[in-house]
Amino acid sequence: MPVETVAILSPGDMGSAVGAALAADGLRVITALDGRSDRTKELASRFNIEDVHSLDAVVDQADLILSILVPDQSEALAAEVANAISNNGKSVAFADCNAVSPETGKRMAAVIDGAGGRFIDAGIIGGPPRGGTPPRFYASGPHEAVLGELDGRGIAVPMMGGEVGRASAIKMCYAAITKGTSALFAAALTAAESLGTYEDLINELESSQAETLKRMQGVATVSDRAFRWIGEMEEIAQTFADAGVTSKIHEGSRDVFQMIADSPIGHERPETVDRTRSLHDTVKLFLDR
Numbered sequence: 001m002p003v004e005t006v007a008i009l010s011p012g013d014m015g016s017a018v019g020a021a022l023a024a025d026g027l028r029v030i031t032a033l034d035g036r037s038d039r040t041k042e043l044a045s046r047f048n049i050e051d052v053h054s055l056d057a058v059v060d061q062a063d064l065i066l067s068i069l070v071p072d073q074s075e076a077l078a079a080e081v082a083n084a085i086s087n088n089g090k091s092v093a094f095a096d097c098n099a100v101s102p103e104t105g106k107r108m109a110a111v112i113d114g115a116g117g118r119f120i121d122a123g124i125i126g127g128p129p130r131g132g133t134p135p136r137f138y139a140s141g142p143h144e145a146v147l148g149e150l151d152g153r154g155i156a157v158p159m160m161g162g163e164v165g166r167a168s169a170i171k172m173c174y175a176a177i178t179k180g181t182s183a184l185f186a187a188a189l190t191a192a193e194s195l196g197t198y199e200d201l202i203n204e205l206e207s208s209q210a211e212t213l214k215r216m217q218g219v220a221t222v223s224d225r226a227f228r229w230i231g232e233m234e235e236i237a238q239t240f241a242d243a244g245v246t247s248k249i250h251e252g253s254r255d256v257f258q259m260i261a262d263s264p265i266g267h268e269r270p271e272t273v274d275r276t277r278s279l280h281d282t283v284k285l286f287l288d289r
Contacts, residue, residue: 003093003149004028007062009055009077010036011044013270015068017128018135020047021154032058039269059084064093064146068124071231074098078108082115093146095120097137099175099232101239102165109141109164118143121164123171129154140166172239176250179229180236183253185216186260189283198280220282224273226260233257264288 005028008019019029033041033051044051052058058065059081067077074096081094094112096105096119109119120143126135136156139147141164151157160166192201205213233254237247260266263286268274 001063003063003146005030005062005064006150007031007058007065008049009058009065009067009081010040010069011047011049012040012068013043014124014128014135015066016043016047016049017130018066018068018155019044019049021129021134022150023048025153027150027153030058030061055080055084056087059088059090059092062092064095064150066122067094067096067098069098070228071099071104071235074100075104075108075111078111082111082117085112085115085117089116091116091118093118093120093143095122095137095139095147097122097124099123099171099235100168101172101235101242102168103238103242104235105165105168118146119164120144120147121167122147123167123169123174125171125174138167138170140164140168169239172236175232176236176240179232180250180253181215182218182222183229183233183256186219186222186283186286187252187256189216189219189279190256190259190286193280193283194287198283202280217279220277220279221273221275223260223263223265223268223282223285224270226257226266229257230254230261259289260286262289 006022008015008029008031011019011031023029030050030052031044032053032055033044034053052061065081067074069077085092094117096108105121112119119141120139121141123138124135129135134155136158137147138158138160140160140162144159148157148159192198233250237250241247265285
């Protein structure tokens with residue numbers, strides 16, 4: 001059966017943009033907003049994502065469900081969807097697109113498949129689809145071809161083949177580099193400010209590491225995403241531990257993002273972040289706790 005109706009759970013920053021891209025390509029895009037935040041409801045409305053209210057309705061109407069959440073909510077949602085699948089009896093495809101470890105993905109696969117659904121392991125690399133290069137939804141597991149039907153329809157879907165966990169693994173390793181580097185930058189700049197050597201460090205970087213300093217500018221707006229990356233660092237740490245590599249690097253990264261989330265600007269979101277604030281002023285706020 002071709003995929004004609006896609007459910008987005010939930011239409012936050014990434015989910016709403018993905019939903020808009022799929023809808024623009026002619027797919028019906030639905031979600032369930034009962035109990036969701038006003039911000040999530042506003043994003044769904046802005047991008048014309050249809051609210052069918054309940055997970056039971058989602059399972060009944062969707063050909064494919066995309067779970068796009070913060071990592072620490074992913075297993076709870078999978079359990080709720082599994083319950084709805086059991087009640088409905090429909091073998092809907094469920095793609096977990098969250099930043100979770102391969103082992104977390106395998107646990108969810110057991111829950112979804114055990115209820116009669118079809119689990120797809122997926123990992124998103126790239127930003128929301130708002131023009132330019134589309135995000136890659138890496139897919140693996142026996143049902144990956146269902147997600148593969150969305151390839152070229154606002155997103156790219158590289159299918160990796162093999163077992164559940166491969167897509168999660170590449171996401172974990174990629175984010176370990178990109179977001180782990182952001183944590184390192186934020187930690188080094190904050191330590192330099194605390195030690196009274198911020199300007200000295202910046203001057204040295206301008207002289208010897210200009211490209212690195214340019215990349216560090218991203219720290220000025222990381223406050224709108226830090227809260228989402230806390231759980232992701234925990235999943236990366238677990239992935240590394242399972243692979244026989246130290247978990248401590250990304251346990252430290254988790255602590256850095258927690259520091260930022262707890263700072264006076266930790267409440268910022270993409271539509272409210274102050275993009276005129278300097279890098280130095282941002283780092284000062286990290287210490288204002």
